[in-house]
Amino acid sequence: MRRRTFIAAGLGGTFALAGAGLWWQKKFSLPARNAVFTPESRLFFAALIPAIIGAPNRTPLSTAQIAAAVDRVLETIEQLPLLTQDEIGELISLLHLTAVRKLLAVSPSWTEATAEELAQFLQSWRTHPIALLQSAYLALHDLISGSYYADASTWAAIGYPGPAVQFG
Numbered sequence: 001m002r003r004r005t006f007i008a009a010g011l012g013g014t015f016a017l018a019g020a021g022l023w024w025q026k027k028f029s030l031p032a033r034n035a036v037f038t039p040e041s042r043l044f045f046a047a048l049i050p051a052i053i054g055a056p057n058r059t060p061l062s063t064a065q066i067a068a069a070v071d072r073v074l075e076t077i078e079q080l081p082l083l084t085q086d087e088i089g090e091l092i093s094l095l096h097l098t099a100v101r102k103l104l105a106v107s108p109s110w111t112e113a114t115a116e117e118l119a120q121f122l123q124s125w126r127t128h129p130i131a132l133l134q135s136a137y138l139a140l141h142d143l144i145s146g147s148y149y150a151d152a153s154t155w156a157a158i159g160y161p162g163p164a165v166q167f168g
Contacts, residue, residue: 033085035093036077044092045070045144047110051118052144059157072147088143091136 035041049069050061061069077088094100098108104121107113113121125137148154155162 033082033089035089035096036085037074040096041092042070042074044095044110045073047113047118048122048140049073049144049148051115051122052141053148068151069144069148072150073144076143076147076150088139091139 046066049066053061053069055061077085080088095104095110101108101110104124106117106121122137122141125133126141128134128137149158149160152162
């Protein structure tokens with residue numbers, strides 16, 4: 001076999017494998033947004049909600065309040081554009097990886113993480129020198145706090161009387 005033939009065969013094989021890989025990924029991969037609507041993501045949001053919202057009036061959030069807030073977060077995500085849903089799905093998929101949680105110094109699972117671990121994780125992303133992590137923190141913060149306080153039953157705890165003009 002001549003050298004030129006060997007190189008041509010190698011390049012042809014490389015392109016064939018790359019093309020087959022792209023075809024396989026497009027045909028059989030699920031959109032990243034599917035990672036948002038899983039039981040694991042519900043547990044992830046249930047762990048983060050108390051860390052972001054805190055304890056209004058120094059009263060910890062009840063399990064029912066957290067579950068309702070998780071529902072509102074997922075409803076909010078459903079209303080976002082599909083590309084944004086994909087980005088949130090990619091973030092959640094990444095944060096589900098055990099190796100990533102170890103790098104973030106969070107317990108083996110989000111449900112086992114202590115309040116201090118979650119606060120440290122959020123603070124490290126909030127003040128991180130890499131803008132992408134700051135953006136991820138802001139997205140999680142705004143998504144969770146906006147969804148939580150969208151419910152009128154949560155307003156009294158922060159002293160918000162509601163809008164001055166009632167529409168409807």
